[in-house]
Amino acid sequence: MSIALKELLYKMADDQLILGHRNSEWTGMGPLLEEDIAFSSMAQDKVGQSLALYTLLNQLGESDPDTIAFTRNANQFHNCVLVELPNQEYDFSLIRHFLFDTAEALRFEMLTRSSYEPLAQLATKIRGELRYHTLHANTWIKQLGSATPESIGRLQKSLDYAIPYALGIFEASPHEDDLIKSGVFEGEQKLKEKWMAKVESIITQTSLHLPDWNLAQPLFGGRQGKHSEHLQPLLDEMSEVFKIDPTAEW
Amino acid sequence: MASLDPRVNRLPAIAESVSPKAPLDQFGTFEVFVQPKEGKPFQHEGIVHAPNLEMAYVLAKEAFTRRFTCTTLYVVDTREVFASPMTEGEKNSYDFIEDVPAEGGAKVSFEIYHLTKRGKQHMHVGSVKAGSPREAMVLAKVKFNTSKVVYNVWAIESDKIRFTSEEEKELWLTLPEKKFRDASDYKGGDKLKDFLERQN
Numbered sequence: 001m002s003i004a005l006k007e008l009l010y011k012m013a014d015d016q017l018i019l020g021h022r023n024s025e026w027t028g029m030g031p032l033l034e035e036d037i038a039f040s041s042m043a044q045d046k047v048g049q050s051l052a053l054y055t056l057l058n059q060l061g062e063s064d065p066d067t068i069a070f071t072r073n074a075n076q077f078h079n080c081v082l083v084e085l086p087n088q089e090y091d092f093s094l095i096r097h098f099l100f101d102t103a104e105a106l107r108f109e110m111l112t113r114s115s116y117e118p119l120a121q122l123a124t125k126i127r128g129e130l131r132y133h134t135l136h137a138n139t140w141i142k143q144l145g146s147a148t149p150e151s152i153g154r155l156q157k158s159l160d161y162a163i164p165y166a167l168g169i170f171e172a173s174p175h176e177d178d179l180i181k182s183g184v185f186e187g188e189q190k191l192k193e194k195w196m197a198k199v200e201s202i203i204t205q206t207s208l209h210l211p212d213w214n215l216a217q218p219l220f221g222g223r224q225g226k227h228s229e230h231l232q233p234l235l236d237e238m239s240e241v242f243k244i245d246p247t248a249e250w
Numbered sequence: 251m252a253s254l255d256p257r258v259n260r261l262p263a264i265a266e267s268v269s270p271k272a273p274l275d276q277f278g279t280f281e282v283f284v285q286p287k288e289g290k291p292f293q294h295e296g297i298v299h300a301p302n303l304e305m306a307y308v309l310a311k312e313a314f315t316r317r318f319t320c321t322t323l324y325v326v327d328t329r330e331v332f333a334s335p336m337t338e339g340e341k342n343s344y345d346f347i348e349d350v351p352a353e354g355g356a357k358v359s360f361e362i363y364h365l366t367k368r369g370k371q372h373m374h375v376g377s378v379k380a381g382s383p384r385e386a387m388v389l390a391k392v393k394f395n396t397s398k399v400v401y402n403v404w405a406i407e408s409d410k411i412r413f414t415s416e417e418e419k420e421l422w423l424t425l426p427e428k429k430f431r432d433a434s435d436y437k438g439g440d441k442l443k444d445f446l447e448r449q450n
Contacts, residue, residue, distance in 0.1 A: 034309035135308060
């Protein structure tokens with residue numbers, strides 16, 4: 001059970017850390033001041049959530065959070081590929097934020113019922129942050145997804161590009177049955193079904209279109225350490241100060 | 251001949267006929283009110299730019315409540331805020347509001363705000379039922395005008411405000427733990443002192 005639980009915690013923590021770092025790259029460059037602040041705050045929330053999950057791993061016998069976060073190579077990370085992709089234009093960052101945070105909010109909502117009590121407590125504690133993240137994402141998608149031909153066209157292009165990667169969030173764990181039987185987590189398949197329903201409920205309020213789910217091919221690999229060429233440069237940059245001086249404070 | 255300065259070349263051409271003035275390509279403003287603690291009055295904190303009320307709510311949350319603890323906030327379109335004359339010294343703004351006969355027709359709720367210190371924020375003092383912002387001011391004069399000088403009064407129709415629902419109050423659940431966002435938490439002076447001591 002310990003291996004299955006650790007694998008779940010690692011992939012969740014890595015997702016939050018990598019996307020938190022990616023989204024923080026918008027700091028100072030957001031499309032308007034208020035949005036710059038909001039997106040940066042949410043990026044900070046994600047890094048904070050990753051710290052909470054790495055702390056749980058530390059309590060289960062893994063290394064301390066800084067060592068876990070800053071000393072692994074790309075093939076030791078378990079995040080889905082979606083979160084490591086470069087930011088590109090803001091339309092892609094918004095679509096990724098919407099697709100990923102919808103899944104993350106649902107995952108943590110399911111985990112409020114987890115038999116692993118520390119995880120259930122964490123999920124309950126951060127529900128307000130997740131509520132804001134999804135409120136923010138849904139409001140932007142509904143706004144730009146119904147605004148002008150340019151905004152609709154750009155979001156649609158990003159949505160089409162991101163969907164196969166988003167389906168990669170739900171890559172099943174080899175320990176899926178253990179997690180479900182022990183009541184730790186209800187499983188990726190159940191999460192995916194909830195996610196598809198939620199994503200549809202927002203997208204149908206816009207001029208955007210979802211692909212046929214039966215034809216969409218998920219891009220897997222991230223959970224097993226198989227990443228795009230974009231992850232290692234991100235890790236190199238993120239760990240630059242730590243590698244020069246592991247005791248540095250700022 | 252084109253100018254050698256590219257900024258000059260980017261200037262719009264001189265219009266050949268009379269044309270309507272182009273609107274500014276920017277969002278309108280929305281007023282943000284924050285409640286610092288349960289039971290305390292809401293106070294005006296500032297404005298956000300947004301394309302509509304819901305977007306204003308979403309953007310106001312992080313622009314105004316990402317650091318200091320609070321319980322909740324609400325927003326309203328600036329165009330929905332009706333203000334009395336601004337006064338100074340010992341002049342009370344309520345004295346410049348003329349009594350008008352009560353208006354007939356449907357009454358709606360208006361939220362009333364006072365500015366009692368110049369340079370500070372407008373604070374919520376209560377609500378009245380009125381047929382118009384003007385009538386709301388007159389009723390507020392009867393209900394809220396005490397001996398204290400009020401420099402400015404605002405009246406906002408309650409239904410025009412994007413309030414926070416009971417469920418949404420959890421948006422601020424973890425805010426007390428985010429002290430690291432406060433500049434004083436960086437303890438920059440202590441770090442600099444330590445650094446200088448290490449150099450010696």
